[in-house]
Amino acid sequence: xxxxxxxxxxxxxxxxxxxxxxxxxxxxxxxxxxxxxxxxxxxxxxxxxxxxxxxxxxxxxxxxxxxxxxxxxxxxxxxxxxxxxxxxxxxxxxxxxxxxxxxxxxxxxxxxxxxxxxxxxxxxxxxxxxxxxxxxxxxxxxxx
Numbered sequence: 219x220x221x222x223x224x225x226x227x228x229x230x231x232x233x234x235x236x237x238x239x240x241x242x243x244x245x246x247x248x249x250x251x252x253x254x255x256x257x258x259x260x261x262x263x264x265x266x267x268x269x270x271x272x273x274x275x276x277x278x279x280x281x282x283x284x285x286x287x288x289x290x291x292x293x294x295x296x297x298x299x300x301x302x303x304x305x306x307x308x309x310x311x312x313x314x315x316x317x318x319x320x321x322x323x324x325x326x327x328x329x330x331x332x333x334x335x336x337x338x339x340x341x342x343x344x345x346x347x348x349x350x351x352x353x354x355x356x357x358x359x360x361x362x
Contacts, residue, residue: 220244223286224341225356226348227301234344236337243337244359251281264327273317273324279307280314280338286358297358304348304355311342 222240250265288294
């Protein structure tokens with residue numbers, strides 16, 4: 219079962235954590251990334267509706283993620299590279315949640331993932347709080 223981790227720099231007290239099963243969010247991030255290569259999964263289609271069409275959301279803050287485990291120097295370098303400013307991630311999450319709420323076509327593509335909207339909203343809240351205190355954010359996943 220994949221898990222999404224949210225790291226903050228500097229760390230928060232208590233540590234930032236998404237509640238519950240984060241697998242749907244890992245799947246969404248992965249398929250949204252794969253959409254540019256022609257993936258046809260409903261999560262890829264949802265990401266294309268968000269990226270193009272009426273919403274034109276820049277999903278890059280959500281698509282900046284990497285494997286949680288650093289097995290070699292290249293992995294360690296990648297983990298350093300993916301740190302990002304929190305405000306763009308918060309804005310991206312806010313806009314995605316608004317689009318889900320407003321667009322039946324997006325909701326239809328996400329129907330098999332009923333917790334995804336809430337996970338994105340929660341991630342946006344974490345990123346917003348991080349932005350308020352000037353922290354950076356890093357998204358990583360593990361295949362537990």
